Amino acid sequence: MRIRLNIEKSVHENAAEYYEEAKDAKNKLKGLEKAIEETKKEIKKAEKEEAAAGKKKAESVKIARKKEWYEKFHWFFTDSGKLVVGGRSADQNDLVYKKHFEQGDLFFHADIQGGAACILKDGDGAKENELNEVAQFAASFSNAWKNGNAAVDVYCVKKEQVSKHAVGGFIPKGAFAIVGERKWFRKTELRLRIGIENGIAVVISGNSKRQLEKEIIIIPGKMEKGDSVKKIAKILGVHPDDVQNVLPAGRISIKS
Secondary structure: OOOOOOOOOOHHHHHHHHHHHHHHHHHHHHHHHHHHHHHHHHHHHHHHHHHHHHHHHHHHOOOOOOOOHHHHOEEEEOOOOOEEEEOOOHHHHHHHHHHHOOOOOEEEEEOOOOEOOEEEOOOOOOOHHHHHHHHHHHHHOEHHHHOOOOEEEEEEEEHHHEEOOOOOOOOOOOOOEEOOOOEEEEEEEOOEEEEEEOOEEEEEEOOOOOOOEEEEEEEEEEEOHHHHHHHHHHHHOOOHHHHHOOOOOOOEEEEO
């Protein structure tokens, strides 16, 4: 081990100089150790924040679910399991009629200009309570809701009574010519129930007997649709888009 000495200084002065250098080195070492510990803490904190952010991002990502063909329309299943589909627009009304209206189905429409053309699949022979479910659904997805009406008349007919052709007249897009006797559902209340079923947000007729998870009742009201979508999505714990897709047009009142 070699030690350098300053010949111009005494032994005690050389010793004192080495002592100060050693003290400075010790202080620097402590500072370095402290900096290392702080760096380790920062790394751990960053790792936790990154893990939390990754978990939050994973939770926020919607898992893609294969949708059924009928989900592009207004739809629900009756208590007995029969499918009901209704057009969201005039174009969809025509599409429902052309592609999905078959012999044995029943056609429902509110007695008001503007509304969903609703088809009850295999509706022939359906019981009265089931017909009332569909009538209320058709009433709620009509302009009666947008107008703020509490109720509206609804009718249903068989396939052979519905046509897109009228002698001496013009049938506009989304409208139909009806012939023969209609079955009427007078003063049908506008009322729907929305909740979670099989993991997704669904809407069913207010007349339905089955229960949904986190279920709420909606009727025409004063709350703007955008506000009601956010509130309902929060109650159900789903994305607002999932609620937007199942609600009728117009303002809403939420009932527990």
